[in-house]
Every structure is written in C-alpha cells, then in structure tokens.
Amino acid sequence: MEFSEKYGPWALVTGASAGLGAAFAESLAKRGMHLLLTARRENRLDDITNRLTSQYGIDVVSIPLDLCAPAAVEALANKAAKYEIGLVIANAGFGWAGPFLQQDPERLKEMVKLNCEVPALMARTFLPELENQGRGGFMIIASTAGHVATPWMAAYGATKAFDLHLGEALAIELKGKGIDVLAVCPGSTKSEFHELANIKAPVFRGIHATAESLAEGAINSLGRKPSWIHGFANRFSLLITKYLPRKLATWITGKALSKHYRS
Template identity: 35%
Template sequence: MNSNFQKKYGPWALVTGASDGIGRALAIEIAKVGLNLIIVGRNNERLEKLGSEIQKKFNVIVKIIAIDLAKNESNKALISQINQYEIGLFAAIAGFGTSGDFFKGKIQDELEMIDVNCRSVVEQTYYFANRFVTQKRGGIILMGSLVGFQGVPYSANYAATKAFIQNFAEGLHFELKQFGVDVLSSAPGPVQSGFGKRANLNMGNAASTEVVAEKTIQALGYMVTIRPGFLSKFLGWSLIILPRIMRIYIMRIIMGKMAK
C-alpha cells in the first residue's frame, strides 16, 4: 500500500484540525504510509508537540501552520504558505459542533460553526481540486458525520453543516474521479475526542480516533463514504430503512440523551 499511496497522494499531505482528535490521529496515520505533512490547527503548542512526535517516530518532514480558520482571510493566509509544496492529499478535518436548543444558544457560535465547517472547507477544497486536476492525481478527505443524513433535534445546525459536507463530497467524488482525483466523506458517529467537550455532549459508546483515522485512509480511493466505528455502521444501516421522519424522531431521542 505504501508505495502506491505515496505515488498517488504524495509527497506531501495537508491536514486541518490536527491539534487534537481525529485530525491528530489522521496525521499520524498518514505519516505511517510515508507522506510528509503540513499540519494545521489553532493550538501551536499542540502542533509543535505532534510534529516532534511524528518526526521522531516516522521518517517524514512536518511543517506546522497555526491558524484559526474561523477568521476572515485565514484561508488566503493558509494558501499563501503552501503554494511551494507538492501536495497530493488534503484532509479537511477542522470543525466543531454545538448541542441543545438552537434558540437558546449563541448565534455567533452558530455562524462561526458554518464558517469553519462549510465555508472554509469549500474555499480550501476549491484550491486543492484545481491543483489536483492539473496534476491529474490526488485525494480529498472531507469530514462528514452520522448526523448528516437527516435532521437532528438538539444539534440542528451542526447536523445541517454535516449534511452539506456529505452532499458536497458525494457530488465532487463523481466530478473529480475522471481527473484521477479521489474524494471521500468520512462519517463517523460519536468519537472519543475533544469534540464532545466543546459541543457539550456526553459521548457514550464512542469510537477511538485511531480507528476512525485508520478506516478512513483504507477507504480512500475505494469508497464515496466510509462510516468508521461500530455505532456509526449500526445506526447508519438500521436507520436507513426507516422513513426520514422516523429517523429524525429517533435521532431526537439519541441526541436528547447525549446533550448535557
């Protein structure tokens, strides 16, 4: 796998949201197959620590970019720092969620979530899609979610951002395939990461970030959507046979129990 993976997606990969959680685990998984890394996140200290850990353990180079993708012009600043690198893999993992009654939350948090989870991803993906089509190879990993396949009470806006990503990934998969570019949506259920704390959720029966990262890399180039983790698979396939209104009702019960 390593030589083929390096040829198609190397020599550099860029991972956003690499400070912790799935982004961190995915950066390590990519390093295992021999790609140099550009890791992007808000927390410079954590990025430095991860970069040092990866370079000691794997024979790859790591570049660190500490940036807040919610801020205006952040994507232009990011792109200006990576033009000189031969990147073949882009993983848009940065994102966050909220939970509880939408009308009781802070509107600034909800709008910022749309900026990070959707607007920023579209801007970054546009840049990399053009690069990868020109070089006639590459891979794009977008972070979907189990909640992105129907409306989800008590996480309405977050679920909507993930529905956007799911549809975006599915469309791009078939647009870019003819140019040798692979697009994958990774749609896990609950994951053991910092996401639950920021979203104010009790993450029971959660999958490990390592499992999500490993299964995601294995699926790239072979699938449109991967549902890593047992709970994501179980709920995904058990809910899919139900009418949409019933799926929403069931997710209301599940999310109601998870929301603190």
C-alpha cells in the same frame, strides 16, 4: 501504486492539534507522507511536529492559523503553495448540542463557517492543482450526524449534511481525473469534540471509537467509495433509518440526542 506515490509527497491536514486530525497525521506519517499541519494551538502543533519528525523521519511543517479568520483559506493556500500537496484533509470542525434557540449566535456563525464554508473553499482552492497533477485525494470530515436530521444538534447535523453531500458530489465530478474524494462519517469518537460541543460524556456507551481506528479506516477507504461510515454499529443504525419515514427517523434521533447535552 504506493500510497505516497498516489497521494504524496505532502498531505495537508486541518484541525491537526487534537483528536481525529492528530490521528490522521500519525497514520499518514506511518505511510511516509510529509505533512503540513494546521490548527490554532501552536504549542500542540509543535509537539506533534517534533514527535512525528523524530519517530518517522518525515518532514512536518506546522501552520498555526484560525480558519475562521477573514481570508484564512487564502492565507493557508499561500503558505502551502511551495509544497507538492497530493492529499488534503479538511477535518477541522466543532459541534454544539442543546436547544437550537439557546445556541450562541456568534458561535453558530463560526460553526457554519468552519464546518461548511472552509471545506468548500478548501476544495475550490486545492482541487485545481490536484487536477493539474492528474492525481491526488481530498477528504472532508462529515459525520453520521449528516445522514439524518439531528434535533438537539440541529445546526451541527445540518453542517455535516453539507459536508457529506459536498464530498459525495465532488467524488463524482472528479472521477476520471485521477482524484479520489471521500466524505468521512465518524460516529461518536474519542477526542476533545464532546467537551467543546456541550455533550455529556460518555456518549453512546460502547460504540465510542478511537480516533486512530477512524483515521486508519478512512485512509484505507480513500479511492474505494465516495463516502464511508465508521463502524458496523453506525452503518447498521443508519441503514435502518433509510427504511423509515424521514419524520420517524428524525424523531428517533431526537429522542436519543435529547438526553446527551448538558443543560
């Protein structure tokens, strides 16, 4: 079955104004999918919408929205209701690196909301319609940081563990209903993430992937597994941590991350 037959005709991508979300939009456009793109920066969304529409001959609708605003997921669902959505990518998110006790409490609340509450509510809101259609896909963007506790990115790593577990669990619950769920685990990937997350660039020199290769790899993994880690180096290092006592794996991760935030 063609990708757009199984997951089309429309896909909804959050956080589509930059980084991974913009790359997902382009990869899906190449596959002939029509797109609903959302983020806060309207100008960015309009630029991407115009480019993808003229380059790929698809329909693109931009929905400028702050997903941390009250009832934002309901507002998004209302705007998306008239489109036949077969694929949802819950991608919008941000991180923060530094000593937990120095994290701004308001930003912390926003991060937990955007990284955890929003994707969970999106799953609860959009999956019933996919279940009715008997087909479709749902991707949640977790992180390699969700596989092991991350001192100096303590709360961010915990939000990504939530995403990873949510995605893997839903993949099992929806297996047999024609719906593929994938928790995507990028490692360090070029985007605006690091600047916003107080991380020194470049992080993990040499394994800084492109958003385009991440998006292609994730889309190709949909329907094949419940979660996917991008890149051999990431898969290998996470495999090693699985064989270590949790405390030691956390200590090593903390050692690596302690040098990567701006003080």
